[in-house]
Structure formats: C-alpha cells, structure tokens
Amino acid sequence: MHAPEQDALEHAIAWLQAGHRVHLCTVVRTWGSSPRLPGAMLALRDDGQLLGSVSGGCIEDELIERARDGRLPEVNGLLEYGVSRDEAQRYGIPCGGRLQIFVEQVQDADVLRPVLESLRQRKLLRRSVRLGTNDIVLGEAMPGAVACLEDGWFHHYFGPQWRLLIIGANQLGAILASMAQALEFHVLVCDPREEIRAQWQVDGVQWCECMPDDAVLEMVPDAYTAIVAVTHDPKLDDMALLEALRSEAFYVGALGSRLNQDKRRERLRMFDLNEEEIGRLHGPVGLPIGSRTPAEIAIAILAEIIQVRSQQRAAAITSQSIANALSTGNACAS
Template identity: 40%
Template sequence: MDLRHDQIPEIALDWHRAGRGAVLATVVETWGSAPRQPGSQLVIDGSGQIMGSVSGGCVEGAVITEAQEALADGTPRLLTFGVSDETAFTVGLACGGTIRILLEPVGAVLPEPMLADLVVARAARAPRAYLVNLETWERRLTAGPGDPLADVIAARMRADRSGMEEGGWFAAIHNPGLRLVVVGAVHIAQPLVQMARACGYDCTLIDPRETFGSAARFPGEKILDDWPDEALAALGPDARTAVVTLTHDPKLDDPAICAALASDVFYLGCLGSTRTHAKRLDRLAAAGFTPAQIARIHAPVGLNIGAKSPAEIAVSIMAQITQVLRQG
C-alpha cells in the first residue's frame, strides 16, 4: 500500500488487522488559526508509530500518549488543545488557536466492519460521510440520501468540509479524489495540469497525436494516446471529475464532449471562440443532445478575466472549475 496521508482509514484498517492496534485521531472542531482543519486524521498503533497529522506537529506527542491509553482501556476520548502564538509560528501560522480531537480505537470503539465498508467505498470512488455523535457515541456510515442529515451531508460533500452539526453530530466527509481530464496536449495544458495538481486534482492528458502528447512536453504526466471517447470510457468519469477540451479539432473534441455529457462530470469546459462554440452546439443538437445537456458546457472555457497568455488562460479555467465545484 502507498502510505500517503490521504489513506489514513486504509492504514488504520491494515494496522488493526495485522494485530498492531490502531486508534484513529480526527480533528472535529477548531477555533482560531488551527494548524489542521476538521476531518484531518492521524492513525496511531500500539507501539506509537503514526501516519498522518492533526496539528502539524505541535500536539502529536500528547495525542500519541492518549491514543495508547485508549487502546488499553478501549474507550473513546475527546481532547482539547490550545496552540499558543509562539508554537503556531513554528508550524507556519501567524497566530494560535484551539483544536478538539476525537480518538477512536478500531475494533473496541469504531467497529471494524464499519471501517472496512468505508475503505471499500473509498476504493470504489463512492462518497461517504462517517457520522459520530459526540454526546451519545452513536455512529453510522451514510451516503446521504435517506439519512436524517441528508441535506447537511450534501452541502458538506459539495464543500469538502467536515465539521460539527446540531445535536452533537460530527460529520467526517470522505469524498473521492478530484480528477481533471484534459483532451488536447496543447500549450495551455502545460500550466493547467500544474495548477490543477496544486489544487489537489489527479490529472490525465488525452491526445492520440504523438507530437503533442509526448513525455518530453509533459514530463511525469499521465498521457493516454487513445481516441478521446475511448480513453474517457476507460477512466470512468464521475461527479468528482472535470473535463476540459483544448484541441480546436472537432474530430477530437466532439467525441470527448459527447462522452462527458453522457457522464456525471461536474464540469465540462471547451476551448474555442463564440463562433466556434455556436457551430459545436449545432453539431451536438444534430446528434440528439437536449438543450439541458448542452447547457452543461462552459464555453468559451474559463472565467472572463481578459486572459491572454497560456498561463493566464489556465488560471481562468482553474478558477471556473473551482467556482463550479464549490458553488454549483
């Protein structure tokens, strides 16, 4: 397993099943300039080994000690820490704050089957919310629909924001990772994938033209040389996927657009002038797409900020993707 900090539930399950013991530490609430946001997690095993972070390093030592005690007595804990201004400065903050951290021993408190279900859902890119009541210790895993907190969960999933709700409920949001698929390995794509990665997106370039989609032009990037609709079908675009077409060539852009419109992608943006887009709309209508489907397309792509250079256009595209993701 790739032991990344975004795989804390997976690591906790592995450690528990290996007999090492595992306690999940989760930031549930913050005040002021806290180092980590609600939902941030750390896992601690019985020997004190850790993965993840709940504070950037300023309270981890105390959390480890409490976690080992929680493993010993099999009870959950709520810890509150104040981060001083002086300590905050050492972890890159201008001022201090307060954080509240939930400790849950896996097995004794957090049921192994519930954690296993969460891990399976995450692997399948299925969004889930883990709900725990900090007053009654009731727990459940939910996708939202049909749950008493469905509306709250939906809003938090859109915002990627874990946190407290009325009645003592803490909602930990587990969304699939964000993905950006760029069709057309052109000059705009070079700064765009760099910016998208900085914003937390996993990026894939699609271009069957060897001259464009080369490792020399995009070192380290994932490049698919299949036809765009075939490549998109293999990627399985979903509601956490954005698609941007940049080729200017209908033979390449149109198959990708059709595939994206047939999926649940949250954003579809297409490069081209207003005139080019008008012709595109005529082709899509002739292909049987409804006005509502066609209205999902953002074109000309990007926010209208007067962008001129490839990097500026990439900024406008990334800004529009962010706007749609967060505001709908």
C-alpha cells in the first residue's frame, strides 16, 4: 500500500499524460472541528474523477461539480468552506468547523515527478507555491513540518509513508497487520519460524525473511517507523528490540506482562543500551483499555501508536510556530 499522497500524485501524472486537466486540492488551515488535517490532499480530474480526500464527503462533491463545470481556478488560489452555519450544514462540516483549501492547476507532469521520486525514496521535501502564480520552489524539510501559508507562499511538506514492522506472524500479528493497513501504514512482517509463516493469510504486507534484528537493521528505521514485537519469545523479540531502541523509530513496543517487561529491561541492560534508550520501550504494549483478545490487543497497540504519533506531531507544530514567529514575526497557522 502506498501513501495517499503518492497514489494521488501517480494518478495526477497519468491523467496529465492522457490529456486531462488536473487540479491538486490541499487542506491549508482548519478552525474548530474539521474532518482532515492540514496537508490532506486530493488530485481532481476535469471530468470529476478524484483520488484522495480533503473532508471525507460533501466538499469533495462540491469540488467535483466545480471541475465538471470548469469553475476551478486556472491560477492557484484559496477556497474556504464552513464559514457560515448554513455552509457548515451544507458541506457536512462539524459544528464550528471551517477549513481553507489551496487549489492548484497542474499543467505539466514534470513539476510533480520530483515530489513523487522523493516519496519513493523516503525523503522529506518541501514544495512551495506562490499564491496567484505558477512559481514553485522545492527544498529540504524538517520532520514534523505542517502545511501552511506564509508571506504569500503555500508550503506543502511531503514525507515518507508511515511504516509498521511486526516481529511475529502469529494470530495477533495477523490482526495487527490487517488493522494497520486500514490505517494506511506500510506493514512489514518478520518471523523466521517456517511453521508460523506457513499459516499467514493476510495480503498486502512485505515479508522480511531474515532474523528480526537483521530485519530492523535492513529497513533503517526512521521517524516514520513503528516497531512492535509480539512473538513472546525473548530469543526473537529481544534482539529486534535491541536494534529498534537504538534507531530513530518513533515507537517501539513489546508484548508481555509487567513482570516479563521488567525481566526484559534487565536483559537489555546487559547490552550497551543506556537508560534513555531502554526507557523508549512501550511495554506492556498498547493503551490500558482492558484488552484481552488478540483483536482487542491489536486495537490497544494501534491506539497507542496513534497517540504517540499525534503527541509528536503536536510538539512539532508548536516548535514550527515558535520558530516562524521568531524568524519572521508571522507564524504559519495550524
């Protein structure tokens, strides 16, 4: 499974090559309760076909009508929805919600190819477009940067797809893999036990046919990577965790009771991990929701992964706003 942005860009390029007019629509800013966050994007074809989402419903319908009627701007600009109570009800935006969308007509597939290649290489990229013109500037980006308007430019940040490496192809691993794919994670699974792999039935995952610690090293975990060990076998889990805790992975978790986790931390101290690295381990893994069945445990794990990701994103937004305010006196709103 590709990241939604990658799918949208691939389709946009294909549509342009087929002779269609194409617009990119991106959420710039939200107020109150809004369905999608800044940076959510869709590609829209002149006949109304689209890929991606900016609201999950009625705003897409209105954009489709604009595309079919030729009412989308030829020069990039902004559209706002949910400004009034009537509009909020019409477009299905939650009470008090409001969002601003940047609409850009793309006339040449070549302007999108560098962004697509950056996504494929798991690099961070900033794509800046000057409002009212077709000026585009590409540059480096910092992790956690969020789409925003600044001094007449719209900055859109493209980053790697979120990944989840699951150590263990048991029943819990299978349910976790299926749910994570629904949440748009690229899922990798590692389990060297042939008898366990033979029972695997979840499609769409990437298999790592090596020992778990080698799998962690080979994938080179970055800030968009989560790693969860669920084999319940210290010989498999611990070596993978040893490498994972030294990596840039934003989340590392392991299945097991509190007693087993205490024993695991003692084992990890026998290696060259420091207390800060060991403290990154989420164990027992998952939010404490009273989960007992494999499906409930998978929900708890993914809920905690999402919570950690959201906390880090909020911290990045705050840091970005402070940095912008200090450097320009005009922070990008989020």
